[in-house]
């Protein structure tokens with residue numbers, strides 16, 4: 152579904168991604184983990200079209216998409232929840248969700264999806280008319296997920312869904328992600344730590360200094376020491 | 391008491407005007423991180439479009455000679471088109487550069503438009519009279535109120551209400567507010583960048599056109615610097631309201647408008663020339679207490 156090949160991207164003189172290959176297949180949950188500054192957020196920003204890669208190619212459902220803007224790509228079924236969630240704090244919960252559903256033409260379906268989302272995240276129904284900036288961190292994460300679901304994406308990318316959340320709330324968030332995946336949504340999730348990854352991942356990539364240093368299916372990586380070695384950079388064959 | 395009510399009407403009239411200009415500036419700032427100094431010249435160009443380009447001090451009418459509905463339409467349309475052209479030519483190509491470059495570009499646009507007016511109209515102030523009938527005082531509930539003040543208050547309040555309804559109730563308005571708060575996120579959700587920016591500039595232009603007419607009715611003069619003072623006041627309004635916050639812009643507009651009118655009305659005669667200094671002092675005091683403005687937004691703090 153998504154194929155990233157030898158992608159290079161950066162900020163001015165700084166090259167944050169130095170030839171990255173990543174593949175996501177339909178129905179998978181793929182994780183990208185790595186320490187601070189590894190380039191994880193840059194990867195998602197580039198795939199979503201917020202940044203343009205300087206080399207390499209990105210294919211989504213068979214078509215080249217690198218160089219396209221985010222407003223085009225979201226209509227193709229690509230959604231991103233960026234690091235820090237980025238809900239619209241001055242808008243109400245309802246307005247946030249409306250902006251999420253904005254690219255959809257099928258208003259009857261949107262209404263039923265809206266109901267579905269509000270059933271999944273009851274707190275959003277409770278705070279429907281309230282200003283989103285007053286929601287707690289966990290509630291804001293739920294709103295961000297709900298808003299993206301209303302886009303009805305084929306692939307949802309999330310940058311650090313557990314950032315700043317209490318363990319119990321992370322459980323809830325991961326629970327809803329699992330349920331979404333069971334309904335057929337493909338997920339590409341970035342996390343800083345490997346802690347939560349094993350319970351949900353179909354495949355894992357470890358990113359360090361802008362390069363993929365390890366990749367493998369969950370079954371291959373049950374021995375977490377290899378994962379940790381790659382993550383911390385001990386491994387001898389990690390280039 | 392009657393004097394107080396007249397002052398109050400003046401204050402609300404001027405406050406609404408500043409609130410409108412501040413909203414225009416705030417909207418453009420929100421979607422582009424551009425403080426558009428050319429907003430002043432949108433006003434000036436709108437005013438000058440009333441007359442035929444000559445060097446004469448009492449020129450003959452161009453749009454000013456049309457029936458009033460057509461006149462309003464032509465002036466507002468010209469200023470809107472002008473605002474859209476400046477966006478297309480001077481700002482859009484620089485969209486991905488830093489805010490300083492955009493700011494300098496807006497200074498360039500501002501000087502360019504002023505020079506253009508001087509080239510066609512000469513640099514000296516001119517007098518025009520439109521809406522002379524409106525300058526007569528009118529009676530409301532036994533109160534004599536300046537016709538122009540009443541008109542300004544009504545039009546500005548109406549526009550403000552329409553604009554707020556547009557921003558709150560329509561899908562495009564909600565998109566615009568979303569984009570003003572967090573432009574990248576709005577794009578990720580499919581809000582078309584070029585379209586919302588163009589809409590923000592179109593709103594600047596519409597407001598600039600209407601306000602230019604109100605100013606000309608009030609003062610009866612054309613001057614190449616006429617747009618500057620109201621725009622500077624509106625900048626202060628956006629800053630004390632909290633830059634990036636649209637409700638803050640409206641609030642700030644009313645604060646500076648009301649301050650300015652009340653200082654004018656109640657300062658001792660010999661101190662009135664210092665009215666602006668008084669307003670600016672209070673603005674500085676507000677900023678010393680609340681450096682981020684009265685309403686703090688996330689938009690002012692961070693950017694993806």
Ligand SMILES: Nc1ncnc2c1ncn2[C@@H]1O[C@H](COP(=O)(O)OP(=O)(O)OP(=O)(O)O)[C@@H](O)[C@H]1O
Nearest residue numbers: 162165167185186187188189190191192193194343
């Ligand atoms: N806007 C930017 N301008 C310049 N350099 C940037 C910018 N954003 C990120 N970088 C740099 O690019 C590199 C990769 O950053 P990125 O945000 O992708 O890391 P990350 O893996 O997401 O880290 P974290 O886990 O801390 O979120 C870092 O060296 C960072 O300093």
Ligand SMILES: [Mg+2]
Nearest residue numbers: 191192193234
């Ligand atoms: Mg990151």
